[in-house]
Amino acid sequence: EKDGHDWFMRKEIHEQPRAVADSLLGRRTPEGHLHLDEMRLSDQELRDVDKVIIIACGTSFYAGMVAKYAIEHWTRVPVEVELASEFRYRDPILDYSTLVVAISQSGETADTLQAIRHARTQRSKVLAICNTNGSTIPRESDAVIYTHAGPEIGVASTKGFLTQLVACYLLALYLAQVKGTRYGDEIDQVMQQLEAIPEQVQRVLDDASSIYAMAADHVDTRSVLFLGRHAGYPVALEGALKLKELAYIHAEGFAAGELKHGPIALIEEGLPVLCVVPPAGRDQLRDKMVSGIQEVRARGARTICLVEDGDDAITPYADVIIRLPRVPVLLQPLVAVVPLQLFACELATQMGHDVDQPRNLAKSVTVE
Numbered sequence: 001e002k003d004g005h006d007w008f009m010r011k012e013i014h015e016q017p018r019a020v021a022d023s024l025l026g027r028r029t030p031e032g033h034l035h036l037d038e039m040r041l042s043d044q045e046l047r048d049v050d051k052v053i054i055i056a057c058g059t060s061f062y063a064g065m066v067a068k069y070a071i072e073h074w075t076r077v078p079v080e081v082e083l084a085s086e087f088r089y090r091d092p093i094l095d096y097s098t099l100v101v102a103i104s105q106s107g108e109t110a111d112t113l114q115a116i117r118h119a120r121t122q123r124s125k126v127l128a129i130c131n132t133n134g135s136t137i138p139r140e141s142d143a144v145i146y147t148h149a150g151p152e153i154g155v156a157s158t159k160g161f162l163t164q165l166v167a168c169y170l171l172a173l174y175l176a177q178v179k180g181t182r183y184g185d186e187i188d189q190v191m192q193q194l195e196a197i198p199e200q201v202q203r204v205l206d207d208a209s210s211i212y213a214m215a216a217d218h219v220d221t222r223s224v225l226f227l228g229r230h231a232g233y234p235v236a237l238e239g240a241l242k243l244k245e246l247a248y249i250h251a252e253g254f255a256a257g258e259l260k261h262g263p264i265a266l267i268e269e270g271l272p273v274l275c276v277v278p279p280a281g282r283d284q285l286r287d288k289m290v291s292g293i294q295e296v297r298a299r300g301a302r303t304i305c306l307v308e309d310g311d312d313a314i315t316p317y318a319d320v321i322i323r324l325p326r327v328p329v330l331l332q333p334l335v336a337v338v339p340l341q342l343f344a345c346e347l348a349t350q351m352g353h354d355v356d357q358p359r360n361l362a363k364s365v366t367v368e
């Protein structure tokens with residue numbers, strides 16, 4: 001049942017190329033238009049959307065953070081991302097032109113369910129991104145994008161997350177198509193980039209041995225920091241969450257630009273700092289990340305850098321380099337999170353923990 005793997009989680013990490021491919025399947029018509037089968041909201045309803053609010057918990061919330069970057073970039077519609085457990089209690093401003101997007105792998109998370117019920121009382125449209133057919137959240141939503149990860153059994157979400165990201169990109173592109181904010185050939189180009197992801201994720205998986213070796217060096221570690229920027233920031237948060245859940249290590253993710261506003265005080269000799277380096281681009285995000293890496297290293301941190309293939313300028317500042325396939329910055333989470341999943345799974349294994357059933361956690365949280 002675990003396909004020769006020691007844990008469901010490891011099996012599910014290795015299923016990701018297929019899960020991503022399945023989640024992309026059948027989304028384009030022969031004419032090249034995007035088509036989402038359970039969209040159920042009319043083009044006019046979507047054109048009327050002037051604000052998107054994404055609600056989710058845990059790992060699904062981090063997928064929502066990535067979605068914000070994608071939706072705002074491609075559609076120019078403002079997006080808020082909110083923890084489902086906080087949403088109802090701040091009297092959110094909602095009306096019929098607000099699209100509420102609930103992201104939930106299980107479709108049963110109580111906080112997320114209560115949040116969509118509240119949104120519907122305010123006449124907002126609710127779209128669910130969900131991996132579980134017929135579960136409560138999609139049943140109570142106006143529209144659904146199902147992810148096709150297959151059942152996720154390990155408590156820590158892995159293929160659930162990657163396929164949520166795919167669904168978020170599809171939603172962003174679909175909105176752009178309907179609203180006319182992007183041309184068809186640009187949407188087509190992103191779809192082709194997405195269709196290349198399964199093979200690129202497979203390459204990351206084939207390289208796992210270096211990550212396993214790195215895990216062996218960290219079995220006595222008590223604290224790890226993760227840094228990212230732009231779409232790499234939620235990846236840093238997700239990497240830290242995986243380590244907390246599975247290895248019970250204190251781990252925190254930061255937006256690298258925030259370092260000097262406080263977190264840099266945490267840096268001490270030998271502290272491992274995992275850095276998700278954005279691909280080189282016009283906006284100098286990468287260069288700013290590199291200077292952050294230099295700063296923490298000058299203060300004694302052990303820098304472990306996830307960098308795109310061919311970016312060699314980072315070498316002098318990295319104690320360990322993990323190479324990522326070259327993808328656009330918005331899609332980078334799809335490849336960058338995989339080494340962090342492998343790292344947490346392997347480190348927890350080497351520490352002797354039960355990876356599939358971490359202490360104190362349940363697969364779906366059906367109480368508030």
Ligand code: F6R
Nearest residue numbers: 058059060104105106109156157
């Ligand atoms: C992390 C994890 C949790 C879930 C969260 C939301 O590995 O599994 O943080 O992501 O409980 O669950 P869903 O997506 O089922 O609503």
